Amino acid sequence: MRFVRRHVLAFAVAALATVSVPAWAEERISVVATTGMIADTARAVGGDLVDVRALMGPGVDPHAYRQTRTDIVAMTRADIVLWHGLYLEAQMEDFFHDLDGKRPVIAVGEAVPEADLLAHEDYEGRFDPHVWMDPDLWTHVVIAVRDALTGIAPEHGEAFAANTEAHLAELQRLGTYSEDALATVPEASRVLVTAHDAFRYFGEAYGFEVLGIQGISTESEAGLNRIAELVDLLVERKIGAVFVESSVSDRNIRALIEGAASRGHSVKVGGELYSDAMGADGSYEGTWIGMIDHNVTTIAGALGGVVAERGMDGRLSAGF
The missing domain is CATH 3.40.50.1980 (Nitrogenase molybdenum iron protein domain)
Incomplete structure (x- = not known):
């Protein structure tokens, strides 16, 4: 074949x-x-x-x-x-x-x-x-x-x-x-939970623990055991934010949030990240520089860091 x-x-x-x-x-x-x-x-x-x-x-x-x-x-x-x-x-x-x-x-x-x-x-x-x-x-x-x-x-x-x-x-x-923005995130909060494992190089570069529900490829299956393991981790380590991705269904992230809630722990969506695709054509986030600026600013802001309201040059579409 x-x-x-x-x-x-x-x-x-x-x-x-x-x-x-x-x-x-x-x-x-x-x-x-x-x-x-x-x-x-x-x-x-x-x-x-x-x-x-x-x-x-x-x-x-x-x-x-x-x-x-x-x-x-x-x-x-x-x-x-x-x-x-x-x-x-x-x-x-x-x-x-x-x-x-x-x-x-x-x-x-x-x-x-x-x-x-x-x-x-x-x-x-x-x-x-x-x-x-x-x-x-x-x-x-x-x-x-x-x-x-x-x-x-x-x-x-x-x-x-x-x-x-x-x-x-x-x-x-x-x-x-x-480097400057992400260094302001408290060390205990440097845990990035996303839909699939697209941020390992980010984690290596900036000292974040990265946990994806799916593996590196979105083709891999996210089993119930994996979701249960991550719910346990969210609850035990009191992680308060997880992230959805623009090119991956948010179904599994929602399952994490619901699982944590059933255990009495509140988890919010820290924002939408661009993982395998950039933002809208013609927008700042639709450039590679804007994509990374958005991700860095979103992650740092949601996890307790200090960030510029609209990113590196004040060009992001939304403030944080």
């Missing part, structure tokens, strides 16, 4: 792919990115020289996403395709391997050094893909995007390099804001 699916995908790629003069020879470079985080980075690095399309918009779960026919057409016509890798787009990997060689297809998330990656809890030999949660790790992805664009349009290399330096300076500033 796996062979048949790969054969069909290969046929679709061969049928749709065109051999022509690259679009960027006469107009902007056509970039297709899988996630919003990669698309936003490509726009920051490419500037006016690129036209970027993201396949997965706000609220879309990349773990379960499958390419549509429209996606296939877009990718086979693009000058370059940027995907995350690290088994994030698990349902699309066969397609990318078939497309590679017909178009530049770059797994930019795999630029993060293996020594900095955390082991995947569900798949032996694989790694946790959620590296965008740590600005320091994301710098590797920014540089990988720069190199990928320079590789297909070297005449614009200086522009890409300048844009990259400016964007890396913003990442450094965001990292400093994150």
Whole structure:
């Protein structure tokens, strides 16, 4: 069955792919990115020289996403395709391997050094893909995007390099804001309970214990035993806030809150976090910088820290 699916995908790629003069020879470079985080980075690095399309918009779960026919057409016509890798787009990997060689297809998330990656809890030999949660790790992805664009349009290399330096300076500033804001959370309160385990790199970077109901992939099942264990933990450690995610159902989080309430312990929703997808298109939270600013400010504020009312630059849509 796996062979048949790969054969069909290969046929679709061969049928749709065109051999022509690259679009960027006469107009902007056509970039297709899988996630919003990669698309936003490509726009920051490419500037006016690129036209970027993201396949997965706000609220879309990349773990379960499958390419549509429209996606296939877009990718086979693009000058370059940027995907995350690290088994994030698990349902699309066969397609990318078939497309590679017909178009530049770059797994930019795999630029993060293996020594900095955390082991995947569900798949032996694989790694946790959620590296965008740590600005320091994301710098590797920014540089990988720069190199990928320079590789297909070297005449614009200086522009890409300048844009990259400016964007890396913003990442450094965001990292400093994150460290300062999260350091104000009392140590006993540095426990982050979320719908799925997307925040391990965040926890490693900022000294938080991270507990997800589901595993790293949203495809994993959250059993009754796991929910019962977390209810016990909420009650015993008097944890007062848990967090929902924009791209994951809140059903299991609600079960935690109800379970704690049945034990006489009140738990609130500390806010909605952006885990596998960014905020609304056109909003500040719809950028990678805004996504992380929102998460950091929401977490710190809900867990007893001191935060700026509307985040790093006062641009968040809601105050905390």
